[in-house]
Amino acid sequence: MTSMESDKCWAECMDVAVEIARKAGQMVQEAVKQEKRVSSKSTPTDLVTEADQQVEELIISTLRERYPTHRFIGEESSAAGEKCVLTDSPTWIIDPIDGTCNFVHSFPMVAVSIGFAVMKELEFGVIYHCFDGTLYTARKGHGAFCNGVRLQVSKEKDVSRALILTEIGAKRDPATLNIFLENMKKLLSAPAHGVRIIGSSTLALCHIASGAAEAYYQYGLHCWDIAAAAVIIREAGGCVIDTSGGPLDLMSRRVVAAGSREMADYVVRQLQPISYERDDHQPIVQS
Structure with missing residues (x-):
């Protein structure tokens, strides 16, 4: 695959990630309104809900159907015992509900996060704020955006x-x-x-x-x-x-x-x- 071909391919992958992140975010929005079944993982403060697992299943199953040769690292699948290893293969790195404790309490800082790496290098990222619908996106060499508006960090040094x-x-x-x-x-x-x-x-x-x-x-x-x-x-x-x-x-x-x-x-x-x-x-x- 030439660099131009791979650039086009990863751009298409990012478009798919945006679509899935929105769909997953809507699923989280609905789950917030329902009774939450909560358990803990590594510590009593490391929470997981059924929604975490269901949203991750939605994301990974949709991506796997479309990209059967790609690899996946997901928070809940890793918690269930799958090895968390980054290889040179195209790899999706997924947090279905970032801010699970916030989600449990309906505190409005919850996001779906989808990263993508190739040859162990990060290529793009998509983050969807589930409560207000804000979408953050970036692809290597193509800038970062919030709802389509270009982002710029503070350059403060002090x-x-x-x-x-x-x-x-x-x-x-x-x-x-x-x-x-x-x-x-x-x-x-x-x-x-x-x-x-x-x-x-x-x-x-x-x-x-x-x-x-x-x-x-x-x-x-x-x-x-x-x-x-x-x-x-x-x-x-x-x-x-x-x-x-x-x-x-x-x-x-x-x-x-x-x-x-x-x-x-x-x-x-x-x-x-x-x-x-x-x-x-x-x-x-x-x-």
Whole structure:
């Protein structure tokens, strides 16, 4: 396949992803109104509902019928025991309901996230805000958009003029919470304008892409939380890196994203690491 042919092919795949994300988002909208059957996964705060599983089944079954040779990484299929491995094959990386706790409480920050990678490189991302119908899209080399309007990150370099976003993560033991709070304290003492937690990693990252906030960091997120959003932020002019300051590793469960490299590097320097098992279960390299 030539580069022109592959570019056309991935563009068609993204069009399909947009269609499916809208359909899945409508399914989530309907599910919000119904009684929710809730259980937990790795910890009592790591929630899953029947809707998570049903929406993921809708997305993957539709895509698999259309692209039988492609691979899939989904939050709920991984929770059910499927291996989470990124290969060179075209791979869809799916979060059916990002913000499950928000969904359970009808708190309006819930999204469907669909990322796509080829040769282990992210090609495009589609994120659909289920409550208000906002659609974020980006394809490598073609820009990032919100409902068709081009996105541009804040280029702010000074943390004293920054709004910073984060998420708590699933681990809530005292030692982990102490590190989490110390990291937040360092940034608030910088002093940043503020730190916000909205309960949806993908939508928080979209706020970086839109310029509504300057930086985001998290330990404990998964590849499906970051895949689509990473493309959107990069195409909006921002950077997405590892908490060590090196290149993003999708499976590492840690990320810093910002509108400027200077802002990202500042956040990196403030952070004390929190250890989580990698998504691909490979040995953790401390840095």
